[in-house]
Amino acid sequence: MSERFDAVVVGSGAGGGVVAGELAQHGRRVLLLEIGPHRTAADFTRWEARASHDLWWPLRMAIPTDGAEPIALFGGRCVGGTTTINTKIAMRADECDLEKWHAASGLLGARGEPFEVADLEPHYDHVEQVLGVRERSDWTRSVHTVEPGFRALDAELEPVRSYTDHNCMRCGSCLQGCPTNAGKSTMVSWIHPACDTGRLELRPNSAVRRVLISDRGAGPEVTGVEYVDAGGDAHAVEAGAVVVAAGTLNTPQLLVRSGVPEASGDSPSSRLIGRNLGFHPARLVSGLFDEPQDNYIAYPVSSHCKKFQRDEDGGFIVEATTVQDPIGFATGLCDDGGPLWGAPLVEALRKYRYFAGLLVMTTDDNNGSVVAEEDGGERFEADLRPDELERIDRSLQFTREVLEAAGAKQVLWTAPGSTHMQGTCRMGTDPARSVVDANCESHDVKRLFVGDGSLVPKTLSVNPSLTMMALANRLAEHLDADPNGYLEPRAAGVVVGG
Ligand SMILES: Cc1cc2nc3c(=O)[nH]c(=O)nc-3n(C[C@H](O)[C@H](O)[C@H](O)COP(=O)(O)OP(=O)(O)OC[C@H]3O[C@@H](n4cnc5c(N)ncnc54)[C@H](O)[C@@H]3O)c2cc1C
């Protein structure tokens, strides 16, 4: 091995982009490896199919064990990860979410008490400041169309907070990458500024195949990673610490394929890798109105209804309204008779401009799993229980009623999908119920950290990226403090934050 870094970070999304950027700003030498390409605002256009090809993972599906509807799984595969193609809603976790974390994995905070919002507050403050989070009260026509429907059902809409600045042209192309950089991905906010310091090296088109584990006499520890570049050449690099942040569906596969279960002697925590997958299942529900709504030329999500956020109140949040790109709209529509085909589908598409869409997201209980198959394949399983299915049905029913009360002539919806996968390498204080500890370090393999949505012990009731970034900032702080002496002493003369 010829190269050595303080830390190698695998994956450049909400988690990895923040860890890598923060560590470099603190004077550490960091290598950031991303399997996808490095595309920037200059490359982004409103070409839906092309963006799906260039910036997104090919569509994956979680197949329910009981034969119910499959759940489509969406994510970004490019520098910035899913934050490059997401809608940039910025929500902090609710206290009710973090109570579930402690219950799931025994997670304790810095004071040895059950983990709570206060443990994340300084990190939320920091990432919100870097992102320039602000309120979006510039509601579009379609929001005003549906708002009376919420009021009729004794619910209300409030403005969202989002990581978009005042250069937002409300062009509606957030899912194809923001052409003005008004939308703040981790690429724009952490990776590019850290590259400027000279301490972060970004290598796109670099697929990490495994983390390298050896036992130098003190038990299993990580020594670096092996990756394959765009030309197919394999490289190995050494690091004082490795942070795997390849996303909830990929991180557990990488740990299994790297031999973490074998290195740990098949420990209880290693048996949990890939388990507890949460989906935060969501549906787009679209209402047909008499006047054009032009939902596709707007900042996608400017308001939401949180009345039913807590499980005891229903366990769902409705976003109003949301982007509907034409291919996605055409390929997903259902009504009570199932997927739309033939003349009814053509008729709905003719009226594309007249639909206003709501997105309803329901909390779930993390009963899914990611399976790394022996032949190199992958499998995603869903196992939604009756009370979860009932919550999902009730959330659809409420959303349909809102649109009908607002005057919709027809209401159509999609099958459940997930853009918020979480939980496959749970963090926790109890090794029998978690994969990594409260500092995000593997219970079994030293110097191996997880830094993405896989950490979340139980599905959040809110959009998760801000919490993933806050967790990543907390991890960067821990790594930089270096209580175990994993990193080299900081080079003399480094201006921290410069
Ligand atoms: C359409 C859409 C809209 C969304 N809107 C919002 C929103 O408004 N607000 C919100 O809070 N959340 C939103 N989300 C969710 C949010 O963006 C994700 O939850 C978050 O980005 C996940 O962070 P992550 O770090 O776990 O993974 P990602 O951001 O997905 O990053 C993981 C990265 O790792 C890379 N990678 C994977 N395997 C390897 C490998 N072997 N080697 C190297 N690199 C690898 C991937 O290519 C990817 O770039 C949205 C998601 C989608 C799909």
Ligand code: SF4
């Ligand atoms: S709507 Fe705003 S944030 Fe989204 S892509 Fe357009 S300019 Fe960027």
